[in-house]
Amino acid sequence: MQARNKKRLFSYIPMRAIRFYDTASRKVREFHSLRKGEARIYSCGPSVYAAPHLGNFRSYVFEDAVKRVLMAKGYRVLHMMNITDIEDKSVRAAKGSMRRMKKITRRNESQFHRTSGNLNIIPANKYPRATENIRFMVRMIKKLLAKRLAYKDGGGNVFMDVSKVRGYGRFSRSRFGRGLGRKVMKDDYYQREAGDFLLWKAWRKGDGDIFWKTPLSKGRPGWHIECSAMELRFLGVPFDIHEGGVDNIFSHHENEIAQTEGATGKKPARHWLHCRHLLVKGKKMSKSLGNFYTVEEVHGMGFGYDAIRAHLLSTHYRRRLNFTFSGLRKAADDLRACRRCLSSLCACRSGKESPEADRLAKESLDSFRSHACDDFNIPAAMEVFCHYVRRVGRLAKGRRLGRKNAKLARETMLAMDAVLGFVVKGGWCHGN
Numbered sequence: 001m002q003a004r005n006k007k008r009l010f011s012y013i014p015m016r017a018i019r020f021y022d023t024a025s026r027k028v029r030e031f032h033s034l035r036k037g038e039a040r041i042y043s044c045g046p047s048v049y050a051a052p053h054l055g056n057f058r059s060y061v062f063e064d065a066v067k068r069v070l071m072a073k074g075y076r077v078l079h080m081m082n083i084t085d086i087e088d089k090s091v092r093a094a095k096g097s098m099r100r101m102k103k104i105t106r107r108n109e110s111q112f113h114r115t116s117g118n119l120n121i122i123p124a125n126k127y128p129r130a131t132e133n134i135r136f137m138v139r140m141i142k143k144l145l146a147k148r149l150a151y152k153d154g155g156g157n158v159f160m161d162v163s164k165v166r167g168y169g170r171f172s173r174s175r176f177g178r179g180l181g182r183k184v185m186k187d188d189y190y191q192r193e194a195g196d197f198l199l200w201k202a203w204r205k206g207d208g209d210i211f212w213k214t215p216l217s218k219g220r221p222g223w224h225i226e227c228s229a230m231e232l233r234f235l236g237v238p239f240d241i242h243e244g245g246v247d248n249i250f251s252h253h254e255n256e257i258a259q260t261e262g263a264t265g266k267k268p269a270r271h272w273l274h275c276r277h278l279l280v281k282g283k284k285m286s287k288s289l290g291n292f293y294t295v296e297e298v299h300g301m302g303f304g305y306d307a308i309r310a311h312l313l314s315t316h317y318r319r320r321l322n323f324t325f326s327g328l329r330k331a332a333d334d335l336r337a338c339r340r341c342l343s344s345l346c347a348c349r350s351g352k353e354s355p356e357a358d359r360l361a362k363e364s365l366d367s368f369r370s371h372a373c374d375d376f377n378i379p380a381a382m383e384v385f386c387h388y389v390r391r392v393g394r395l396a397k398g399r400r401l402g403r404k405n406a407k408l409a410r411e412t413m414l415a416m417d418a419v420l421g422f423v424v425k426g427g428w429c430h431g432n
């Protein structure tokens, strides 16, 4: 039913062009996909050494909204999100046992999928696991070695030689000064140092039985090569949009570009989209700072998943979102008010048809869409949605809404909710 409604509404209110801020060019650019009608997207997915927290889900919920805007515009979206199930922290968490690591990472991965479902996130087309794509990483590293962009040390580690990478640092606008000569042995999300980074990490004692025997050496891949290899395998480069959190800009994405460009001669993506952090009491929510909640914990405190989703979407993605329980309560109240209005609308059986109601529907949908297409201003679109629902509710109460008006109003709300994704899942208007 939703698809049919969308089609009908699109015919008289066309979607605007989608424009958004591209990290690489530091400009708001109009989006054009490489293949007509198809948008190929790669998102850096969760590192599953621990269960993803609310802060991680800010990015995933935002990325879901991006996908929904593209779908509303009529794009077929091909979306990949990797699962980082091997890196320093998962090896540490498993204390060097491959069996334990698999158990931990699979458990957290399942939890990630469950929570994504609870938050009404449309699943990606594929969630490739790093551990299942080792040979593609090895293949890429071999290419980089052959081109002398990488080198092997005496211990079996392979490093990317950043002094050979033209324009290294340009993407993240980094100036490294004298820092570039060093070797970076760490391999995690919060790496801030610049230098020759690991492509392949040779086995060492603490790794236990966590290793792969490859022509490079006995060891495991570095984190950055995981994404470069998997996006090349599953999407091909360049693809349309690469998404991630702002802390991925340096070093992860800078390094990804160096690897992909080095191995293929092509940039990975045409547009880069980065979502800012979630703050708790002024500090970034992160596993390493220990100031985090999981979505399920917050849900356990009595908040609906829809309210959590709405709160996560309530601030523009290029601004930091301050997570507060009062913000969450406001989101829950707003949604309750929307539902109340909707049910009064569903109960609307009689009333005078009014051109005003239809005009309001068209204007609201047009304004909703222009916000959604304008650098994904979802908070402004949400405002339009709530405002519209309230006004329609008042019309229904005053018996100034005929059956035809009510039908159009419901269709309008469905079209908006196809982008927001927080009302329909809870179920409303049964039997209509």
Ligand SMILES: [Zn+2]
Binding pocket: 043, 044, 045, 227, 252
């Ligand atoms: Zn990545």
